[in-house]
Amino acid sequence: MVYYTMRVLILLILGFCGVGVYGQTCCSGGVPMSGNIGLPIADSKAIQLSTSYDLNLLKTLKSGNETLNDQSRERTTQTFLLQAGYQVTDRLAVEILLPYIIQKRIISQFGNEQITQTHGIGDMALLVKYAVINHLYWTVRSGIGLKVATGRSDKTNNNITLNADLQPGSGANDLIFWSALGHGLALRPSTNFHFMGVYRLTGVNENYLNSFSYRFGNELSLMAGLADQFTIGPIITNPSLTFRYRHVQTDTQNDFILPNTGGKWIFFRPGIILSWWRDMALNYYSEIPIWTEVGGVQLSPTVRHNIGILTTLKFGSDEGF
Amino acid sequence: MKVFKVLFLAIPIFFFTCGTDNPGPINVPGNHQFGDWLIPYDNIYDGGPGKDGIPALLNPKLISAAEASYLSDADLVIGTLVNGEPRAYPHIILDWHEIINDQAGDQVYTINYCPLTGTGMNWKRNINGSINTFGVSGLLYNSNLILYDRDTDSNWSQMRAESVHGRYIGRSADLFPMLETTWLTWKTMYPETMVVSLNTGIDRPYGNYPYVSNQTKEDYREAPFLIFPVTNDDDRLHRKERVLGVRIGGEAKAYRFNDFEGNTIVRTNTIGGQPVVIIGNASKNFMTAYRSVLGGETLSFSGLDQSELPHVMTDNRGNTWDIFGRAVTGPDTGAELIVAEAYIGYWFAWAAFNPEIEIIDF
Structure with missing residues (x-):
């Protein structure tokens, strides 16, 4: 039990220590969900706990697919994600994702720096997953979930209400459709092809600015890549190379399409997972946009970093920390 | 035991950092305190780009009418005749900058234009004997531009033509005459006019109107929708007439x-x-x-x-x-x-x- 307590403690401390730094999201209304949801498959009855820190830096000003020569604006979203999953059976699992979001806007213009910052608990997500195929070389899982409007969408700065994309929450409940496929290559069993698709059907915030309805655009995220596994001394290492396509539809306000929203991106996403101990892994990935097309003129992601720890607790077994 | 000590330490830190979202009062010069606004701040909204996120121009490069090939005859401009010098400030540029601080002879003035309300004005920049420049505060009241002056950081409501917050609170803007019309009308009246060059020093897609949906081509200038709430929504005429x-x-x-x-x-x-x-x-x-x-x-x-x-x-x-x-x-x-x-x-x-x-x- 002490081992479990220590493991949970490490997760909590890693989750808390970064709070108070800063953050931002673009066209997503809070949680950087599509890139983080979907814990790996675990043994039956196992509990998975993950904590991660996600930094999304936006300082590339785009007009359509052209980059404007303007470095005066910067947005960051820092998200601290606590994620917990329970493998109900070999095939059925549930997970919950709770973000704490710090949004920051910096304008460096005319020799001055203007900073606006908000933070708070973001929108929580719940996901139920089912392994349609759970084979040694093939896994196919599908899931459905809810993003619940637990985050505030009426944050103010000096008593003045901030606009939607500086809010930690979206004020809307969304439906999430999730699927993932994994395939171990026959030629090299340690190499795995992976695919993940997430579609978020967004709901409506009926009380935006106390009088409008606001809806963030639906979001599609498709990821495909390869991962390998080998050991470096005592460390099990899983490097991966993934490409991610993200399409966010335009936001609407009172059913009118808002200009300068929505876009399509292709990201290159290298990552690595390191396991020193059984059932505990340190993972890191970054996302670098390699193609962008935004609606109108928008600040667009420049780079994203995500680092986290995942641990699996197997109650009822004799396997320890 | 140490484990639990660390845990108890971590939890208060978490809640402490969650506790506030206001960094503190606005630094208002003079006798005014935070909260002194002439307009209800419940109806003031952050427009999104932030203070100076829409960059105002200062003494922009001017070109002759013959050189202004980027303008079409139907494009709207704000024309001025300060110090007897005809100048045109095209909406195409103002849509992206909203404020142009300029000077003609010894007369200093600021052209301010709010794309969301379609309102352009020409204000004198001499205030209390000093020359001010204006910037875009990033705030909106009734969907309309709030400017700020860089001398005192006072906020000015464009359509109220007065300072609504800060040291100059209650002070009215002094107006120069101006005329909004088409480029064709303006250059026909004043063929010797100078006009702001696209070479502003700031990279913007000047040919593109910023408030149009690239998907449906729905144009804010004509469509009935608003992006920010207003305190009185009057349907006697089309909103965008x-x-x-x-x-x-x-x-x-x-x-x-x-x-x-x-x-x-x-x-x-x-x-x-x-x-x-x-x-x-x-x-x-x-x-x-x-x-x-x-x-x-x-x-x-x-x-x-x-x-x-x-x-x-x-x-x-x-x-x-x-x-x-x-x-x-x-x-x-x-x-x-x-x-x-x-x-x-x-x-x-x-x-x-x-x-x-x-x-x-x-």
């Missing part, structure tokens, strides 16, 4: 282009107890207004044919007046009519700021 609003002594009236069809037409009216002359020409796409009193005498005017532009009217004293309210011939040559707070804007905006506004049908 361009009207000339005139406000004097707390009374506001709105004039429509369809009362100025066919030629340059001059109409008189009384606003706030003051006689006013309204000059308009729908085909040339302008309307403007001045107080029609000169030396204590209320003048009566007759319109001139549009071929006489920029001369627009004559009066009962034998003067000929130009579009900027200057007597160009006659016994009072050199005299100027008093500038009225009159400018074109979207109907919804004039109605939001002036709930009792009267629509005038001649």
Whole structure:
């Protein structure tokens, strides 16, 4: 039990220590969900706990697919994600994702720096997953979930209400459709092809600015890549190379399409997972946009970093920390 | 045991950092305290780009009309004649900058234009004997631009034409006359005009209107939707109909282009107890207004044919007046009519700021 307590403690401390730094999201209304949801498959009855820190830096000003020569604006979203999953059976699992979001806007213009910052608990997500195929070389899982409007969408700065994309929450409940496929290559069993698709059907915030309805655009995220596994001394290492396509539809306000929203991106996403101990892994990935097309003129992601720890607790077994 | 100590330490840190989202009071110079606004801050909104996120221009490069090939005849411009120098400030540029701080001779002024309310004005930049520059605060009231001055950080509501927060709270803006019309009309009236170059030093897609959906091509200038709430939503006219609003002594009236069809037409009216002359020409796409009193005498005017532009009217004293309210011939040559707070804007905006506004049908 002490081992479990220590493991949970490490997760909590890693989750808390970064709070108070800063953050931002673009066209997503809070949680950087599509890139983080979907814990790996675990043994039956196992509990998975993950904590991660996600930094999304936006300082590339785009007009359509052209980059404007303007470095005066910067947005960051820092998200601290606590994620917990329970493998109900070999095939059925549930997970919950709770973000704490710090949004920051910096304008460096005319020799001055203007900073606006908000933070708070973001929108929580719940996901139920089912392994349609759970084979040694093939896994196919599908899931459905809810993003619940637990985050505030009426944050103010000096008593003045901030606009939607500086809010930690979206004020809307969304439906999430999730699927993932994994395939171990026959030629090299340690190499795995992976695919993940997430579609978020967004709901409506009926009380935006106390009088409008606001809806963030639906979001599609498709990821495909390869991962390998080998050991470096005592460390099990899983490097991966993934490409991610993200399409966010335009936001609407009172059913009118808002200009300068929505876009399509292709990201290159290298990552690595390191396991020193059984059932505990340190993972890191970054996302670098390699193609962008935004609606109108928008600040667009420049780079994203995500680092986290995942641990699996197997109650009822004799396997320890 | 140490484990639990760390845990108990971590939890308060977490809640402490969650506890507040206000970094502190605004640093307001002078005697005013945080919260002193002339407008209800419940109705002030952060526009999104942030303070100076829309960069104002300062003394932009000017080019001749012949060099301004980027403009088409139908493009709207704000024309000025400060210090006798005709200059054009195109909406194409103002859509992306909203404020242009400029100077003609020893006269300093700021052209401010709010794309969301379609309102452009020309304010003097001399305040209390010092030359100010204005920037975009990133805040909106009634969907309308709030400027800030860089000397005192005071906030100024464009359509109230006064400072609403900060050291200059309550101070009205001093106006220069200006004319919103098409590039063709302007350059025909003033062929020697200078116009702001696209070479602003800031990279923006000037040919593209920023408030149009790239998906549906729905254009904010024509579609009925608003991006930010207003305190009074008046449906007597289409929200985006361009009207000339005139406000004097707390009374506001709105004039429509369809009362100025066919030629340059001059109409008189009384606003706030003051006689006013309204000059308009729908085909040339302008309307403007001045107080029609000169030396204590209320003048009566007759319109001139549009071929006489920029001369627009004559009066009962034998003067000929130009579009900027200057007597160009006659016994009072050199005299100027008093500038009225009159400018074109979207109907919804004039109605939001002036709930009792009267629509005038001649």
